[in-house]
Amino acid sequence: MFEQLALLSFGDGGWGLALLSGAGITLLLAVCCAPIGLPLGLLLASAERSRHRFVRTLVYGFSTVFRGLPELLTLFIVYYGFQIGAQKLLALNGWQGQVDISPFVAAMVALSLVLAAFSCEVWGAAFKVVGKGQYQAGMALGMSRSRTFFSIILPQLLRVALPGLSNNWLTLLKDTSLVSTISLVDLMRQTGLAVSTTKEPVLFYSAACAIYLLFAAVSGRAFAWAEQRYNRGYGRAG
Amino acid sequence: MDGVLGNVFDAALWATYGPRMLAGLWVTLVLVAISYSLGMVLGLLLAFARLSRWRILRCVSATYCWLMRGSPLLAQLFLLYYGLGSLREFWQDWGLWWFFRDAWYCALLAFSLNTAAYQAEIFRGSFLAIPAGQQEAAMALGLSRWARWCKVTLPQSLMVAIGPLGNELILLIKASALASLVTVYDVMGIAKLAFSRSFDFQVYLWAAVLYLLIVETLRRLLRVVERRLNRHLDSPG
Numbered sequence: 396m397f398e399q400l401a402l403l404s405f406g407d408g409g410w411g412l413a414l415l416s417g418a419g420i421t422l423l424l425a426v427c428c429a430p431i432g433l434p435l436g437l438l439l440a441s442a443e444r445s446r447h448r449f450v451r452t453l454v455y456g457f458s459t460v461f462r463g464l465p466e467l468l469t470l471f472i473v474y475y476g477f478q479i480g481a482q483k484l485l486a487l488n489g490w491q492g493q494v495d496i497s498p499f500v501a502a503m504v505a506l507s508l509v510l511a512a513f514s515c516e517v518w519g520a521a522f523k524v525v526g527k528g529q530y531q532a533g534m535a536l537g538m539s540r541s542r543t544f545f546s547i548i549l550p551q552l553l554r555v556a557l558p559g560l561s562n563n564w565l566t567l568l569k570d571t572s573l574v575s576t577i578s579l580v581d582l583m584r585q586t587g588l589a590v591s592t593t594k595e596p597v598l599f600y601s602a603a604c605a606i607y608l609l610f611a612a613v614s615g616r617a618f619a620w621a622e623q624r625y626n627r628g629y630g631r632a633g
Numbered sequence: 634m635d636g637v638l639g640n641v642f643d644a645a646l647w648a649t650y651g652p653r654m655l656a657g658l659w660v661t662l663v664l665v666a667i668s669y670s671l672g673m674v675l676g677l678l679l680a681f682a683r684l685s686r687w688r689i690l691r692c693v694s695a696t697y698c699w700l701m702r703g704s705p706l707l708a709q710l711f712l713l714y715y716g717l718g719s720l721r722e723f724w725q726d727w728g729l730w731w732f733f734r735d736a737w738y739c740a741l742l743a744f745s746l747n748t749a750a751y752q753a754e755i756f757r758g759s760f761l762a763i764p765a766g767q768q769e770a771a772m773a774l775g776l777s778r779w780a781r782w783c784k785v786t787l788p789q790s791l792m793v794a795i796g797p798l799g800n801e802l803i804l805l806i807k808a809s810a811l812a813s814l815v816t817v818y819d820v821m822g823i824a825k826l827a828f829s830r831s832f833d834f835q836v837y838l839w840a841a842v843l844y845l846l847i848v849e850t851l852r853r854l855l856r857v858v859e860r861r862l863n864r865h866l867d868s869p870g
Contacts, residue, residue: 459849460841463844463852464844465808466807466810468824569705572707583707583708586711596715596718600712601716603704603708604705604709607705608703611703611704
């Protein structure tokens, strides 16, 4: 029993440090996707309300594809597709050679696209809650369109969207485990390496699950705090 | 133009891998159908446990859902297949080795256990959405417990649950692509196999089209069903 636990230690022969670095990559990837995927989702949600039919169709197509495809397949298509596409393009220009796309960048692009498609739905629902009067009030105060959006609309959107976005974030955290399949050394991959060396799959996969659960629990707390903060204007008096 | 088409659809390649991919589609559909149904039974039980009078049942159910929803399905699948699958002597003693030896059964078990947790949350939410007045009214009419449940609570909560349950089915179909990582030859598995042999990227695009077709068909079907169930709530005219 203690021998097994020693495998998780940080010292010699322990895999603690390796797992920790893998967990770091997992977290880094998720943190890198959020600032791309969430604003892109917001942009898509506002494009969905556009007057132009063409724009609306484009958004519909985007969200149908990226919400409908398995995340694993999206990842493969982005990773191998970019690589092969870039290679073909360069070959047309007479450049011969191997093109290697960093798995981290490919994972970031793929997961950001998926996050954008799913958060678009959440943002869209939030847009419906914020009434037309808010825009008109901004206009009446002589605010510019961007000022109206960032000072009046966005804070209210965030308040309504936070629970949905928190779900999106938790899904993203779990989806990062897929990147182990394109040889990015995240927590899942590091665990796999540990298992193939030590032959202790139950121990290590349970440890990996525990780390993911810890991430989920901590971010759940953070979102609860943020929700409270954004709702403080709506609390009951006294 | 021929070159472009050749990049997306190569007839010779389709002749080799097309039929196998359709066989993979069948594997995906069967896997999802069975695990979704098993998950529904378990999910209903978990939802009842969560709303039960006994604290211990509530705790067990809540913990189970938290564990299953908080960790990635991939980790759960590997834990089952590589982890429990490594305890060969133990399962042989119990006569269950045939089950844990087979990647298909392991994937089935992992998906069922996972979707059960999500479905339990959906059912719980839909039961809680029924106002207490409905139960009280049924009681005042002297309906038996069973009739209250079957005629009053269940039909109304199903109306609430049908949308999220459909979404969960779609999510499960997408998640079933993970089975390819433990050597199950579903759509994704065949696509991976074909890609590793032919190095032709288009096989992934075929798989994408197949998945999109299933998901879109389901989504539209679901919308029709939902509208039909809620037709008495539509505003007239």
